[in-house]
Amino acid sequence: MVVYLTIFIFAAAISGALAGGRGGFRLTVPKHLMVSVFEWFGEMGIFCKRLLRSALVPPYEFGELLRQCDEVGSKSLPLVALAGAATGVVLSLETHDSLARFGAKSLLPAVIVFSIIKESGPTITALIVSGRVGAGIGAQLGSMKVTEQIDAMEASAVAPYKFLVATRVLACVLMLPLLTLASEFCGIFMGWITNTLSEPISLRLFLENGFKNMLFSDFIPPTLKTMVFGLIIGLVSCFQGMRTRGGTEGVGRSATSSVVLSSLFVVLADVLLVRLILTIWG
């Protein structure tokens, strides 16, 4: 497990260093690559410190936070709902046959509900949001950086870390659980539709069977872990955007690296959080 995680962190950091905008592939010079990896984590630490210092001091940017919540939440909703619905359909089709072979078809609602709520809902939502929102944030902040808009903001005595970064990170943290709930709702509903097309069952019975053995501790931790996913997506994509260099090419690199890195770190965090949740709640 530890070896796997170490390899994973290393792989993530390498791709971050390569995509992070310092330009050029350095695979031929492993020493420089190592330096880039440590540099990335070091700069990320400084970035987080600066963000905290700026975000905790009033006045707070509530107007911009609302705008970002709309940007991250409302505008991601159709995509997330669609992905959730597709997951529900696929789960229902795949597990129906598998369970039928073992004579356990009556467990289908529970399998759909448990797998959507405990794992596929949060993870798929986070990956969809990291693709849509992560790329958007990376490209937007990157473009603002190379066209001196961020300098202009600082020159106007407005803290860009508070106005641009803190609002985006917080919006991701707040919206991810809500989007996850929407995705899970669509997944379970479409799971029922798919199931009922082959073997009619009322929605009420489907839900009763599905949620019969579900505890509060099965539902809350997986939903709340998406806040960590939101934090990762917001932090990584803002960081990649804010360190953009090199014109439009740099903006493209920032958008790509925002998606790649936030997705990688979401999957990595998922491994750790699932282990943690199982340790605490069994």
Added chain:
Amino acid sequence: MNDENHGPPIAIKGLRKSFGEQKVLNGITLQVERGETVAVLGRSGGGKSVLLKLIIRLQNPDAGSIAIAGREIAGLEEKELNEVRKTVGFLFQQAALYDSLTVKENVRFPLSRHTQMPREEQEQRVRELLADVGMDQDLEKMPSQLSGGMKKRVGLARALALEPEILLFDEPTAGLDPITAEEIGKLILELKQKRQRSAIVVTHDVHGAKGYSDRMVVLHEGNILAEGSFDELQGSKDEFVSQFFGYGSKE
């Protein structure tokens, strides 16, 4: 400005800045008096824009001191630094308008954050500022719908929104046609004559600068090579200065 205003608007001493091995500024000393407009000339990549960014600490110098109205900015906390920044208007090379906001919102941005003005008063002030630069017909346009000259005008209106005592212009006429460049030059001159603002203008446009500057400074290889009026510098015996002003005269 405020009660702490005890010195010249801008006083720079021994300013040094390097990027890696490349020395950009090598001990610059420059003072701008109240109501004075100083044009900074020099070759591209010679550190002129960096000098402006150092003045409001968008970048940090390696050594030297910068005082705005007698207040050393090197050790200031963010809050204090922002108070100083409010007294300085900055027009960026490409205007740096916020591309997600309209023209009106761009100019209102500093007002809405740093003043207690009611919304209607802000709107009125924005209209006045944009009327001063001839852009009051384009309030609802997005920056992407504007030409280079229009962006510079809106950038200028935004820079003036908080009525700063000091103005920093980074190549205000670069990339503009001669007529628009002249209009921008007139606006800078007007600011000096009517409002007694102190300004540093970074430019390559020697003749344009002659019209609005009180003094010219030639920056070369990180040092101030020469300073004086247009006529003084045009007659300079220094090879680089005479070459620079020679080309400027031909343009």
